[in-house]
Amino acid sequence: MxxxxxxxxxxxxxxxxxxxxxxxxxxxxxxxxxxxxxxxxxxxxxxxxxxxxxxxxxxxxxxxxxxxxxxxxxxxxxxxxxxxxxxxxxxxxxxxxxxxxxxxxxxxxxxxxxxxxxxxxxxxxxxxxxxxxxxxxxxxxxxxxxxxxxxxxxxxxxxxxxxxxxxxxxxxxxxxxxxxxxxxxxxxxxxxxxxxxxxxxxxxxxxxxxxxxxxxxxxxxxxxxxxxxxxxxxxxxxxxxxxxxxxxxVEPGFDAAAMPSPLSSFRAGFVADRAEAVEFMVSGVPAGTRLAVARLDEFDGVVFRVSDDDGLERVTGAIGVAPPGGSTTSEGSSTAASSSSSAAMAVQVEDYTGAFVPTAGTPEEVRFTGERAQSLQNGVYSDSELATVAVAVPLGSGDGYTLVYSPAERAAPVGRELATLTPGMPGATDPGTPDDSVVPAAVGARLAEWAPADAAPGLRLEGIVAGLRSGYVSHGQAGEPASRSGHSTARLQQLLTDSPMLGDAEQYAAAGALLARAAGFPARVVVGYVVPRPGEEGDVPGGTVAGEGAATDARGAATDASGAAMDASGAATDARSAATAAIAVRGRDTAAWVEVLTHEQGWVTLDVTPESRPVPPAVAEDDPIAVEPPRIVDPAPEPADRGTEPSVTATENDDDSPLPQTEPWWGIAAVVAGTVVALLLVAAIPFMVILLMKRARRRRRHRAPPRASAAGAWDELIDSARDHGLPPPPRATRRESALVLAGDSGGVRLAERVDAAVFAPEVPRAEQVDELWQASDRERRALGEHRSRWGRLRAALSTRSLRTYHGTDTRNG
Structure with missing residues (x-):
């Protein structure tokens, strides 16, 4: 070579x-x-x-x-x-x-x-x-x-x-x-x-x-x-x-659907010893910002939770951003799409515990700080469609993180602004209307009262919000009217049939999501916090210092994510603002709200919880709007400790609750088998082409005129020898080639008979040509008699005779 x-x-x-x-x-x-x-x-x-x-x-x-x-x-x-x-x-x-x-x-x-x-x-x-x-x-x-x-x-x-x-x-x-x-x-x-x-x-x-x-x-x-x-x-x-x-x-490393619903421990934040506890310090966000902990899109009659279809994937810290309107994004698009409007917030965790990470707006990138930063960073999970972030190692005191996010482009619609909205197309994050067995019967009655079917979709949504906000708020704590916790079918039935309606954001948000779905809007419940106004959160020792350190991290994260769109002076200004605006978020700032998917604005926030005001006496039992609620056994009450969230036990999953469906093993086996067969068929196509080309060449030679067909019988033997790695000598006659390739009297006799048929004055008869082809086939089989099965297969699939010559390279005569 x-x-x-x-x-x-x-x-x-x-x-x-x-x-x-x-x-x-x-x-x-x-x-x-x-x-x-x-x-x-x-x-x-x-x-x-x-x-x-x-x-x-x-x-x-x-x-x-x-x-x-x-x-x-x-x-x-x-x-x-x-x-x-x-x-x-x-x-x-x-x-x-x-x-x-x-x-x-x-x-x-x-x-x-x-x-x-x-x-x-x-x-x-x-x-x-x-x-x-x-x-x-x-x-x-x-x-x-x-x-x-x-x-x-x-x-x-x-x-x-x-x-x-x-x-x-x-x-x-x-x-x-x-x-x-x-x-x-x-x-x-x-x-x-x-x-x-x-x-x-x-x-x-x-x-x-x-x-x-x-x-x-x-x-x-x-x-x-x-x-x-x-x-x-x-x-x-x-x-x-x-x-x-x-x-x-591969099984996902973080199964959000199997975790206790964060909404089930909502009221624990209002218990006396938890209400004033500082959950975390936040800087870089204005007062009134809603910090989402988790978005819950499936209701099973007991709790709202993350559906099985919304699996959180491990990410590198850069979080894929779902496009406006809630449409599905490619699994491969996880690079943060930072824009010039990106902002950064910093969080220093105090008493907050949990796997879900509080976030603002649409998360783009998260970077952790503190002693456990590396372990937290290695276990970040995200769902870009739900705009939810979680960690494999639950957050705890001493942890911190900076979050680059895209703030909402427009304020949440209120009042008459809702009338112009129309439902968006359901996507992967909206499993659709729950089974009738888990939807309270009162949903239909309230929907007919607040949102008649003949009204425009936006007007129906406006009526639902106004109807729910006409109720009253009670967390069931000391000094407040009695109000049961939970958001099961029975509890929501009670909320929608009581007069006056009495509950807190847990019940109102859950009821609002079911009512919006019944009106045709894809909806989900969001549980999180609302950042209080400065001065309302109280004095927190060391709050400013923590805010300064977090703000510095926020500046770095924002600069990395936004690049040229956020210049150094703007980042420095934001950092100084964050340092002076470190706000303590306490247990009493826990909130829940509804998000609905609209055609005009994508996912929009609806606050359906009434404003706090004195609760009037209950309406008499013969009031025409009062409906007798059915007797449904409620799930066990939530524990007061927010850090230990309850899990849904088998007793809570009654006969009327849907059970998770798993793919049958034979279905998976069929998919795998079909995939393997398809791959094998695709891989076999080139070999089938080779065999078909050889078959077509033989057929063409056999059907040629008698003299050419007789020569084709010899050509077929020569091509078979080439495929076996035995090329004929150059410029050799048929007899000379036969002595080298076959080495026996049979090959030599075939060469002589072919020469006679080609050069004889008379045209060979058809039966004579057929005899030549039969003799050629015997010699071809003899070439592979002493070879292994693998050797014969290689010869059959060889392309030597196809890619070099079409016919014979021997001299006639």
Missing amino acids: STATTLLRAAGAMLLTVVAAFAWWPVHADGAFVLLVCVTAPAASALALLARVRSWPAVALGGAGVALWLVLGVPLAVPSLALGRVLPTPEGLFELAAGLIEGWRGLLTIALPVGDYQALLVPVFTLVLVSALIATGAALSERWAVLAVVPPAAVLVEGTAFGASVGPAPAAQVGLGAVFGVLVVVWAAWTGTARRGNGSAPAARRSGRRPRAVPTVAVVVAGAGVVAVVAGLWFSAGPGAVRVVARDA
Whole structure:
């Protein structure tokens, strides 16, 4: 092999690996990934080339590959731990080794793209390095050159498998598959022709006949293009469509649906010893800002909770932002879409405990501070559609964080502003109207009273808000009228039938969400806090100091997230304001409200809780609007301690409560089996094309005129010999070829009979031609008698006879 050919083969193997590696782009989508691929693949190919030139044994090449992995691993795969981003460090080497083991699962449990977060670049770095080493080594071998496409193909498949359930743009995915498919075919044609060489192809050129490989390669390339398009469309599934990927088989690390509903412990914030306790200090947000803890979109008759469909995904700190209107976003879009209107707030946790992180507006990025910052940062989970953030390690005293968020563009509509709204399209965050068995009967009666069906949607929503706000507030504490806690079906039935209505934000928000859904608006309940006005929160020792430190962090987070849109002077001004406006949020600032999805403004906030005012005496029992509530057993009352939230027990899930439905095992097995069969069929298409082309060639030869058909019988034997790796001698007669290929009297007699049929004065009869074809088939079978089953299969699927010659290369006579 010449030096030029050696270099070209190494470059080809490297190119195959680079193209295949970009199947991982949707997983990382970061400049660090591009640098990794562009450095690792050439370095590994150069090492394999050096090993070939120096004739290193496989063990030496493997050891050199490990050394290269250690040298390049930290600066390329864990750049944050590299000294000067160039030299490996002990800590970086430890993370590199850990990433090789844990990185694979980490990629399946975190929102995409991940960039260069932690050590999640280690898997693709390892794959690219190993693929380039093996592919280049195979490419430089005459025997195994065609198999150099296998390692890059594995990289391509794994990149797709580790991708998102929601596919990227089909054009990009199909384009990548098509480019890789064309490269594979060109590589196979080139290396196969070269392997056949050292005689046949050069001899053909010396004899004046040009190899007719171009038409065959063109057909195979076209077939590969079709396969690539079909496979690409299947894998990509189009924007918004869901496909089966590896992450579907991994259980999420944070199951919000299995956690106790934060709304169930709402009233614990108003108990005497908790009402004045400082939950956390917040700075960077104006008074009156609503800080959401969790958005609850499913009602099961006992509590509002996060639905099973809204799984929180692990994120790197940058949180995907749902587009206006509540439409579904791609699972792969997790890069914070900061804008010039982004703001930052800082929180210092005091008595607050829980896995849900209080947030303002639409969260974009969260960064933790304090002694547990790293452990908290490594376990951040988010749902961009619910605008909810949680942590695997519950927040506690001493923790802090800064949050970059997008404030609401317009104030919550009130009064007549509601009349212009129309329902938005339900999305993934709205499971729809609950089962009638869990909706209080009084919802229909109040809906007919406050929001008649013949009214416009906005007017119906306005009537619901006005009707609920006509009630009265009581938290059931000392000095207040008796008011039961909870928001079960029975408690909401009581609220909507009592006269006057009496409850707190827990009941009013839950009832408002059910009424809005009944009126056609997708709705959910939000539980959180309302930031009090300065002076109303009381004096908190050390509040200003905590605010200053948090504000400094907020300035840094806001600057990083917003970039040029928020200049340094603006960030400094915001920080000074935050430092002087550190506000204590207490238990009594707990709140709950309703969000409804509208066509005009997306998700909008509705405050359906009445203003605090004296509660009048109850209306007499014969009042015409009073409805006798049904006798329904309530769930157990919530404990007073906010830190220990109750869980829904089996006794609370009565016969009329819907049970969670799980996918049957046979359904999952059918999907997996169908996927495997589809992949096998797609992979078998190129081999089927080869067999069909050979069958068509044989049929064409057999049906030719008698003399040409007799010659075709011999050509069929010669092509079979080529496929078995036994090319005929150049410029040889049929008899000479038979002596070399067959070496027995049968092959020689066939050559003589074919010569007689071709050159005889009389045209051979049809039965004579058929006898020649039968003799040719016997000789073809004899070529594979002493070969293994695998050898015979390789010959049947070989393209040597297709890509080089169409006919015979022997001399007649």
